[in-house]
Amino acid sequence: MSRMQNVVIDSVKTVLGWVPERWLPGGTPDPLIMRRGAVGRQVSRLDGPIKVGGQARFAAEVAMENMCYASLLHSPITRGRMRHLDTSAAEAAPGVILVMTHRNMPRLDIIPLVSVTNLGAVGASALPIMQDTEIRYNGQVVALVLAETQEQADHAASLIQIDYETAGARTHFEAAKATARTPASVLIEKNHTVVGNAEYELAQSPFQVDNIYRTPGHNHNAIELHAVTVAWDGDTLEVHDASQMISGSAAALAKLFGLKKEQVRVLSPFVGGGFGGKGMWDHQVVAVAAARIAGRPVRLVLSRDGVYRIVGGRTPTEQRVALAADAGGNLTALIHTGHSVMPPYSACPEQYTLTGRALYRSKSYAFVQHHLDLDIVPNTYMRAPGESVGTFALESAIDELAHEMGIDPIELRLRNEPETHPLSGTPFSQRALVQAYREGAERFGWARRQATPGTQRDGEWLIGMGCATGSFPYARMPGASASIRLTREGRAIVSCSAQDMGMGTSTVQIQHAADRLGLPMEAIVFEMGDSALPTTPMAGGSSQTVSIAAAIAAAAEKLSGELLRLAGNSSPLAGLRAGEVRMIDQKLVSIEDPSRTESFQQILARASRDEISVSAAGSAPLEMLKFAMHSLSANFCEVRVSEVTGEVRVSRMLGSFDCGAILNPKTATSQFKGGMIMGIGLALTEETLFDERSGRIMNATLADYHIPSHLDVPDIDVMWTGVPDPRSPLGARGIGEIGITGVAAAIANAVFNATGRRVRDLPITLDKLL
Amino acid sequence: MAIRINGNEVAIPDDPRVSLADLLREQLHLTGTKIGCNQGACGACTVLIDGERVLSCLTLAVQADGRAVTTIEGLSSEGSPHPLQSAFIEHDGFQCGYCTPGQICAAAAMLRGVADGMPSYVTADLGERAILSPEEVRERMSGNLCRCGAHNGIVEAILQVAKEDVA
Numbered sequence: 001m002s003r004m005q006n007v008v009i010d011s012v013k014t015v016l017g018w019v020p021e022r023w024l025p026g027g028t029p030d031p032l033i034m035r036r037g038a039v040g041r042q043v044s045r046l047d048g049p050i051k052v053g054g055q056a057r058f059a060a061e062v063a064m065e066n067m068c069y070a071s072l073l074h075s076p077i078t079r080g081r082m083r084h085l086d087t088s089a090a091e092a093a094p095g096v097i098l099v100m101t102h103r104n105m106p107r108l109d110i111i112p113l114v115s116v117t118n119l120g121a122v123g124a125s126a127l128p129i130m131q132d133t134e135i136r137y138n139g140q141v142v143a144l145v146l147a148e149t150q151e152q153a154d155h156a157a158s159l160i161q162i163d164y165e166t167a168g169a170r171t172h173f174e175a176a177k178a179t180a181r182t183p184a185s186v187l188i189e190k191n192h193t194v195v196g197n198a199e200y201e202l203a204q205s206p207f208q209v210d211n212i213y214r215t216p217g218h219n220h221n222a223i224e225l226h227a228v229t230v231a232w233d234g235d236t237l238e239v240h241d242a243s244q245m246i247s248g249s250a251a252a253l254a255k256l257f258g259l260k261k262e263q264v265r266v267l268s269p270f271v272g273g274g275f276g277g278k279g280m281w282d283h284q285v286v287a288v289a290a291a292r293i294a295g296r297p298v299r300l301v302l303s304r305d306g307v308y309r310i311v312g313g314r315t316p317t318e319q320r321v322a323l324a325a326d327a328g329g330n331l332t333a334l335i336h337t338g339h340s341v342m343p344p345y346s347a348c349p350e351q352y353t354l355t356g357r358a359l360y361r362s363k364s365y366a367f368v369q370h371h372l373d374l375d376i377v378p379n380t381y382m383r384a385p386g387e388s389v390g391t392f393a394l395e396s397a398i399d400e401l402a403h404e405m406g407i408d409p410i411e412l413r414l415r416n417e418p419e420t421h422p423l424s425g426t427p428f429s430q431r432a433l434v435q436a437y438r439e440g441a442e443r444f445g446w447a448r449r450q451a452t453p454g455t456q457r458d459g460e461w462l463i464g465m466g467c468a469t470g471s472f473p474y475a476r477m478p479g480a481s482a483s484i485r486l487t488r489e490g491r492a493i494v495s496c497s498a499q500d501m502g503m504g505t506s507t508v509q510i511q512h513a514a515d516r517l518g519l520p521m522e523a524i525v526f527e528m529g530d531s532a533l534p535t536t537p538m539a540g541g542s543s544q545t546v547s548i549a550a551a552i553a554a555a556a557e558k559l560s561g562e563l564l565r566l567a568g569n570s571s572p573l574a575g576l577r578a579g580e581v582r583m584i585d586q587k588l589v590s591i592e593d594p595s596r597t598e599s600f601q602q603i604l605a606r607a608s609r610d611e612i613s614v615s616a617a618g619s620a621p622l623e624m625l626k627f628a629m630h631s632l633s634a635n636f637c638e639v640r641v642s643e644v645t646g647e648v649r650v651s652r653m654l655g656s657f658d659c660g661a662i663l664n665p666k667t668a669t670s671q672f673k674g675g676m677i678m679g680i681g682l683a684l685t686e687e688t689l690f691d692e693r694s695g696r697i698m699n700a701t702l703a704d705y706h707i708p709s710h711l712d713v714p715d716i717d718v719m720w721t722g723v724p725d726p727r728s729p730l731g732a733r734g735i736g737e738i739g740i741t742g743v744a745a746a747i748a749n750a751v752f753n754a755t756g757r758r759v760r761d762l763p764i765t766l767d768k769l770l
Numbered sequence: 771m772a773i774r775i776n777g778n779e780v781a782i783p784d785d786p787r788v789s790l791a792d793l794l795r796e797q798l799h800l801t802g803t804k805i806g807c808n809q810g811a812c813g814a815c816t817v818l819i820d821g822e823r824v825l826s827c828l829t830l831a832v833q834a835d836g837r838a839v840t841t842i843e844g845l846s847s848e849g850s851p852h853p854l855q856s857a858f859i860e861h862d863g864f865q866c867g868y869c870t871p872g873q874i875c876a877a878a879a880m881l882r883g884v885a886d887g888m889p890s891y892v893t894a895d896l897g898e899r900a901i902l903s904p905e906e907v908r909e910r911m912s913g914n915l916c917r918c919g920a921h922n923g924i925v926e927a928i929l930q931v932a933k934e935d936v937a
């Protein structure tokens with residue numbers, strides 16, 4: 001995140017600007033875009049039967065001989081140190097095997113933080129783990145107890161006596177502004193960015209809005225608790241984890257415990273929801289250390305409270321958005337600045353200003369983000385970090401400006417639709433937001449909306465409609481690899497260390513591999529969730545599907561080459577090269593002359609081979625630098641607001657998406673809806689309540705932190721343009737995070753349309769409407 | 771002292787602190803029953819006791835003495851899935867699948883409750899038998915949280931099974 005990084009990225013972009021498009025990966029569109037068989041079909045999840053049957057084994061469910069159970073003790077103070085520590089009662093308690101504190105915890109390094117310049121890193125916190133007496137945030141792990149049973153471990157942990165000496169802690173958002181930091185970059189973007197004189201334009205223009213928007217902290221609240229089951233066998237380590245970053249976690253644990261990479265195996269075939277939260281935190285490290293000392297397998301499952309204490313969530317933000325327009329509705333100024341909490345030991349800058357940089361044409365712009373230092377559990381990435389809360393501010397402001405001007409808010413957006421990336425001038429790879437709005441508005445019945453707020457009612461219920469744009473950048477991670485083993489019987493085993501937290505990774509990649517390799521889906525086995533398999537990057541940034549697709553495509557190309565080599569001179573394919581054939585119907589076929597063909601089986605049989613194996617890495621994701629690529633959405637919603645209680649009910653919702661080609665309509669629909677439902681929570685109920693006096697989270701339970709329940713979720717309608725992106729593998733862009741973006745603004749805008757009340761601080765609870 | 775779990779007699783654990791959820795998961799390795807909060811807030815641990823839905827994290831194993839417990843593993847009969855299990859796959863009523871066993875167990879008991887004429891908070895006329903509208907299903911299933919946001923598919927799956935039951 002340095003100035004240096006800005007320079008490097010800028011110069012790569014400049015060089016790429018000169019390179020002809022066809023030299024780049026994605027210069028010629030992926031041939032599978034035009035040749036879909038299994039891809040694009042409504043396929044039910046292939047792991048469905050074991051999930052509904054209760055047979056899918058999650059991290060805390062792996063049985064082991066001689067297992068013992070861990071319980072953690074968390075600091076109740078925010079800053080200070082342990083003056084006196086007495087573990088004798090705990091050690092004497094029935095069933096206790098080990099009490100581990102900083103005294104007997106092995107001395108370990110700090111785990112490198114995950115960042116755009118260190119993509120292999122997985123650290124969510126750069127703080128030492130149980131290394132000294134110091135307390136750095138409220139909830140920090142101070143002790144671990146191992147016992148024969150969970151009940152014994154929990155009880156013994158309650159017997160540990162600690163006398164704390166408290167020190168002053170930084171816990172006030174407002175006060176921290178005095179020492180705010182302004183980093184040089186926000187992810188791969190330059191932070192402080194100015195085009196023209198936005199403040200001047202704002203003052204000069206006939207129409208303007210200028211407001212502050214606030215969003216609270218949030219927690220991921222995956223229903224599966226963070227858990228590990230850990231076993232040492234001599235100097236090799238096996239960790240069953242719930243992880244979004246399998247390979248990186250294995251590498252980090254190897255480094256931390258002084259092992260070779262091959263000595264550590266992390267397995268995580270099923271993850272019970274992640275949303276950014278299932279990374280590398282303190283619990284894996286203390287469990288591994290305890291298992292080594294005890295010489296026995298260890299299971300550690302965090303309590304729900306424990307998850308809130310040691311796994312950070314989305315950070316609170318305070319954002320200023322100011323917009324100005326001329327009489328024709330053309331934006332003249334777009335200002336998006338603000339403060340969010342990000343202590344130096346955390347990894348996520350909550351990039352809420354990124355959307356505004358890519359969404360609208362304007363005469364002038366100003367963007368900058370400031371970070372506040374508080375003594376908190378390190379904040380982290382949570383579904384659509386930045387964009388989820390950034391679009392709340394920006395898209396509320398657009399609605400406010402449209403109201404100010406008396407223009408339909410969709411019309412105002414369309415008038416400011418850019419031709420190329422508004423800041424850099426980079427061409428868009430594919431962008432059909434206008435189509436998404438037109439088709440969405442038609443299906444939703446937007447024409448029935450009354451422009452004047454507060455004019456639609458049904459008894460005590462005021463009814464309103466709102467819309468908002470959602471946006472999330474495309475990403476494909478470098479360093480993804482995959483292997484393919486093709487057998488003479490015509491089966492293919494495709495392997496990589498991919499992760500699935502519910503996205504349908506294996507289902508979609510089996511569809512993909514079937515088309516890529518010219519095999520039926522039933523002939524493909526997809527192995528994943530294991531660090532012993534070829535490395536793929538973490539599941540994050542909505543990048544996994546295309547990252548793996550590129551790796552499988554590269555491996556398939558290599559497989560073609562190997563088959564051609566084996567086919568030899570007596571084959572009808574003799575003389576052809578990998579790029580000149582494709583794999584169709586279990587055969588290699590010349591692209592130029594489809595009569596030149598030979599089946600995989602014939603080739604392998606003639607070469608007396610039972611099988612053939614290849615592995616390869618995906619090409620470098622240069623398309624990201626050469627083109628502006630975003631998943632986009634037009635969100636529509638209808639709310640009913642009780643005039644008596646202030647209660648808000650979302651009665652209808654439609655998401656109209658523009659995310660490239662959709663690979664499996666069934667699982668994609670679920671991902672879109674899942675994001676939108678999390679958006680309902682973001683808008684109306686979710687808030688991590690932080691006590692600024694003590695620095696402690698006050699609602700660390702699922703009873704007190706309100707995620708949407710069945711009754712909060714209406715039937716949601718989802719549609720998409722489906723226009724393939726010519727630069728990406730399979731023509732697809734990410735769909736995991738786009739769903740939540742724009743939803744909070746669409747709901748807030750609908751609440752305004754219903755009531756005439758503009759709520760600028762989330763969540764929109766009843767009290768704010770009375 | 772024994773509990774009948776999916777048709778098998780199981781001894782009550784010695785330690786009276788053991789919850790039914792922990793007995794199932796840690797001692798019997800019936801890990802289809804999930805734990806998402808351990809305090810009655812999420813529904814992931816829902817199992818059936820004598821046909822009624824119960825949060826196994828809030829139930830001590832000893833409390834189930836002499837009763838019949840059915841978990842997700844016991845819901846399918848002789849290898850063929852329960853209609854709800856098939857409908858959940860068909861309607862994509864899950865993503866990560868972690869809340870799913872609890873949702874399915876809860877739905878099975880809920881449908882029985884409706885059949886027995888049990889009203890809910892949103893039942894308009896307590897004198898009449900409740901019609902299983904989407905709203906009724908949502909209300910009756912609101913004790914089962916799903917963070918992946920599979921709510922629509924879950925409700926569709928349950929309504930489909932309810933319809934087939936009547937037919």
Ligand code: FES
Pocket residue numbers: 804805806807808809810811812813814815816825826827828
């Ligand atoms: S685990 Fe029992 S209700 Fe959440």
Ligand code: FES
Pocket residue numbers: 223272273502863864865866867868869870915916917918919920
């Ligand atoms: S499917 Fe993941 S929590 Fe419901």
